[in-house]
Amino acid sequence: MSWFTWLSTLRLCSAPSLFLVGLVCRQLGLREGIQLVQTETCSRWGTPSDQGLFQDGDVVIGGLFSLYYKPPGIDNSFTQLPHNKPCTGLENLPLQYIYAMVFALEEINHSTSLLPDLKLGYHIRDSCALPSWAMQAALSLVGGDNASCDQPVPLIIGGSSSITAKILSRMLGPLSVPLMSYTASCPCLSDRLQYPNFFRTMPSDIYQARAIAQLAIRLNWTWIGAVVANNDYGLVAIKVFQEETQRAGVCLAFVETLQRENIVSDARRAALTIQASTAKVILIFTWYTDVRELFLQLAKINVTDRQFLASEAWSTSGDLLQNLAISKVARGVLGVAIRSSAIPGFENYLRSLNPSRRPDDKFLGEFWEKVFVCSPGATPLSTDASSPPSLPPCSGTESLEGVQNHFTDTSQLRVTYNVYLAVYAAAHALHSLLSCPDRDSSPGNNSSTCSSPKHIKPIELLQHLNNLNFTTPQGERFYFQEGGIPAKYDLVNWQNTPEGSLKLVLIGRVDGFDLHLNQSAIQWNTGSNQVPVSVCSERCPPGTRLANRKGEPLCCFDCIPCAEGEISNKAGSLHCERCPSEFWSNVERTACIPRQLDFLSFDETLGITLTTVAVSGVAVTTAVFVVFIYYRQTPMVRANNSELSFLLLLSLKLCFLCSLVFIGRPSVWSCRFQQAAFGISFVLCVSCLQVKTIVVLAAFRSARPGAGALIKWFGPSQQRGSVCLFSCIQVFICIIWLSLSPPIPQADLDIPGLKVTLKCAMASVVGFSLVLGYIGLLACTCLLLAFLARKLPDNFNEAKLITFSMLIFCAVWIAFVPAYVSSPGKYTVAVEVFAILASSFGLLLCIFAPKCFIILLRPEKNTKKHLMAR
Incomplete structure (x- = not known):
């Protein structure tokens, strides 16, 4: 291969283009080519190798997390090769996810039953919540070499969003490298033909839409408004919700969409629609940042009498729960949340972290600077331009024991537990791959039945992931079904606190298609114990039948009394039933009673x-x-x-x-x-x-x-x-x-009447x-x-x-x-x-x-x- 060809290849693979990367990698089909791409990436992009968390081992697992939320500015002058600056704005919760992965790996390394003779390492990088950054980090992980960058990884835990997961899965697909996401929930990712190498420890959005539909049916809400994100997350979810509730007579009063680029104007429009609608229950399927803007707009026009149904994307948002400006609007929220589970020993592990014992951990050092406003090393580690130019050195007595924030809060581990499960799933797949049940049968068969930790083929690991079935340390059975896990959710309720903010209260759970709800524990938006009523028309009482209004949804109807001789003994009847000839309807038209015999008597x-x-x-x-x-x-x-x-x-x-x-x-x-x-x-x-x-x-x-x-x-x-x-x-x-x-x-039964x-x-x-x-x-x-x-x-x-x-x-x-x-x-x-x-x-x-x-x-x-x- 000529030098010109290799140079062209290097530049294509280093560009943040999924199409070009997939095309070149498919053309090359060689790990050596990926390693050369990685060499260029390390020298040109710089940031991934500098910002990461590394630990060598017999087998290294890759990790991609959206740790920073402020993307860098890009100079597209086209006069020189691109050089991206690092992302800024360290977030506490994604940092907890990273250490959940590290904690799980250390826990496995100390296990005597799971991979007992093998040490797992990790290479964790930040994707900055940008698909292009995730692509470059993923390429550096799967194509690294010991000389210039990193040891290649056979599996990546990452893909924090469905869009990123789709891009990474398609890019890693030709290499058969498994990608295991902890938050990607798009139903499209369950398509094994398009994404055969994708796995997730997060249920598909179809299941949470079905759970919310069951909740609406259980509470007899038939007139519901909807505000959804104008993307696959919102549009697919509302479609599934409609399909599940249509047979139960639930109608959507309106569907408003929110576009993140126009969030202020879209939120204002949606707020006015909610105010004008007669629907008292509003379903919101979008991100918590969009919900915050919507609630602020509702607070401005004093709309505080709506009951909101929350998707998992914002039902546990601490930013919304602690926001006093929207507390009156958001009280009583009823939502579906990712199943929470305890991780024994994890809180002590987090609070014992200290940069003095992890001098190479730049993530922890930057977090230390953010919390204690001091530099744990000789020079500040923060990459945030808004931070002070110089910080005093830390005294060494700082500790996370008394710190209360999202990073140290382990009361409800949701996405964190998904990361923990992903690590254990990867470990069990490796354990199955590296186990040699036929080792004693004949020495010549070892090569075909066993794999060496130094020469793990991703495609073999992919096959073992598909057949995975084990019991978690918490005693739950774990297996993949179409790349995902069975649906398990918590049902949560936002309740008032004496301080004026809101707190999260667990009021039920969802296991597959079974919904368990403690209705007496719910605090509604009205403040009472009565379930809010949200109907277009009141349910027709017994003795009447339903008559649809022309040009209006099926939930909007009139109640017409049954004719003489006809009854309806159930509320919401579509038709009135005629009584047998020997019977006649009572005055209320709710029951057939025996007809009274009438004749010319001597008493009248x-x-x-x-x-x-x-x-x-x-x-x-x-x-x-x-x-x-x-x-x-x-x-x-x-x-x-x-x-x-x-x-x-x-x-x-x-x-x-x-x-x-x-x-x-x-x-x-x-x-x-x-x-x-x-x-x-x-x-x-x-x-x-x-x-x-x-x-x-x-x-x-x-x-x-x-x-x-x-x-x-x-x-x-x-x-x-x-x-x-x-x-x-x-x-x-x-x-x-x-x-x-x-x-x-x-x-004479032909004559109508009770007599x-x-x-x-x-x-x-x-x-x-x-x-x-x-x-x-x-x-x-x-x-x-x-x-x-x-x-x-x-x-x-x-x-x-x-x-x-x-x-x-x-x-x-x-x-x-x-x-x-x-x-x-x-x-x-x-x-x-x-x-x-x-x-x-x-x-x-x-x-x-x-x-x-x-x-x-x-x-x-x-x-x-x-x-x-x-």
Whole structure:
């Protein structure tokens, strides 16, 4: 290979370009090439070799941490090769992560069961939270050589963000170097085809989105606002949240996105949206710095009545918890946090750290300067331009025993524990790789079954990581599933303290798909123990159904009462269920109750009235009968065929009495008897009138010459026989009808309402029609004959009275038919009873009232001479 080619290669690999590095490394495919790249990197970039923490060992594990948060200024003058200045702004919490890695490695080195004959070393570098810096540091770690830089590492613990992890994984993929992240949570990194060398001790964001969805469903929040980061972290999470909650009827009132470049304006816009929305619960999926700006904007417009749901990115942020300016807005926050776990001995380890015992540890020296404002060495180590130009030397009595900050706080180890797990996962993979179960089988097989610590191939370590399964020092089972670990989270709540700040309280946990929540321990934003209500529309109570509003989300709806005969016995019912025919809905429309049987009874007003009228008719008929019995020898009684008159009075009495059979609870025998009694009584009554009319006609016709024999055919025997014949025909019709298909008591379930009429259902309309038709035929015949005899010469012509009575009779029963058909329920029975009583009174009054008037009040007219006068 020519010098020109190598020079070009060196410059490409030293540039912060993922594409160029991957292209060159794939073209070379040689570790020697990477080592040459590293040589150039060490001489040109400078910073990674100067700023790091190193410890040699039989096997060295690499570490990448975002220790500094202020990136250096870059001079892109393009007149000389780039030379980056170091990052500044040391952060305490990432420094704790570094020493968690160191502590775990030292703990493993002292173990007698895990890698007992092997010493692990570490090469830890700062990535400055910049992908380009992470790339350069990663290249220096995997391609180092003992002469110029470092010993190459077979595995890197790092990739503090998902973006950085994706870049590093793609860059290290061709070399099969495993990358194990402790905070990268993007679901995309679970794709083993794109990122086969990526592992993480942090669950995927899919699981925390599902956990928050379960939390919202558990607390019956159906109307939720969302503020998310305008990147994969926020957009993927809100998509998963929607998919998980859609089936449970949860809707998003709004989704606001925050862009870090425009955080002030975006936060102000989101705050105004939250203020205008009716959603009382707001889900926030973004970084804690964005949340701080959002809460400041909410505090400005005095929005303090919202319940916030926090993602793990800010749910445990100490900066937000201690910020008094946002305490009123942020109180009651409910969030998902990375599972916290204790690391025995770690706190004592941190507090025992001292630069005097670690003179080469520049990270610890700079931290010492920051905390104690003194220089532990001869010259200040801080690279921060804002620090004093010179610091006094430390006295040597400084100690971390009484220091309280993020670095020394080990009460809730979350990301720190993830780093600790990553080290143990790497150690167990190395233990599995370096174990030689077949060492004693044959000496010739050692090369194929065992690896030497000095010649570990990253691809072999990658295979053992995929099959990893061990128990952590805390007693938990650990394994990788699609490069990640099973979902385990803490549920935390921000609660007020007497000082006015907020504290973090553990109120539950999430294990996979199981959510365990101590709801009584939650302090809500309202300050009460009642769960805040966040709904677009109140849940429809039982007795109503849900009706969606046109053009609005499914969570916004109206509650419409169920119709009569329908119920909904559950809150939030989509439909009302119709009750069975024997049941009806109660007033609240929440239950089906048995329908009440209703009939024309003797206890109600209508029944009492009809009964009184019927009894009055019987009494009047009886009185007329007594009068006729007493004056039976008088001409008025004798001249009007006294025998038929007494039979007519008896039939009228039966008509009044049969109306009483229609009143009361219908039974099998009452249904049969009432129609038969009605039909036979009226036929008997009309038959008597018809025979009376025929006798009148025959009597006048017999007075004509040659017609004397006509009266012989209508003597008393023939009259009785005629009445008997007409009545027997009706009796025969009734027997056939009641034998074949009699009326039966049946509830009329077709009529809506709680009360259902129990009536005598006509099984055969033909039978009832024949009964009525036969009565109507006799009545019409009688009316016709009486009409013909109305002008016969006589002072007292009974045909006139029969004509009027039959006109009333026919009018009543003609009006009865439409009234009977159109009357609902028990009123059909009342109409029939009324028709019976009306027609009976019409016959009684028209036939017998004039006669009784003469007999009782005009006795002088009750003579044969007066009756025969023309």
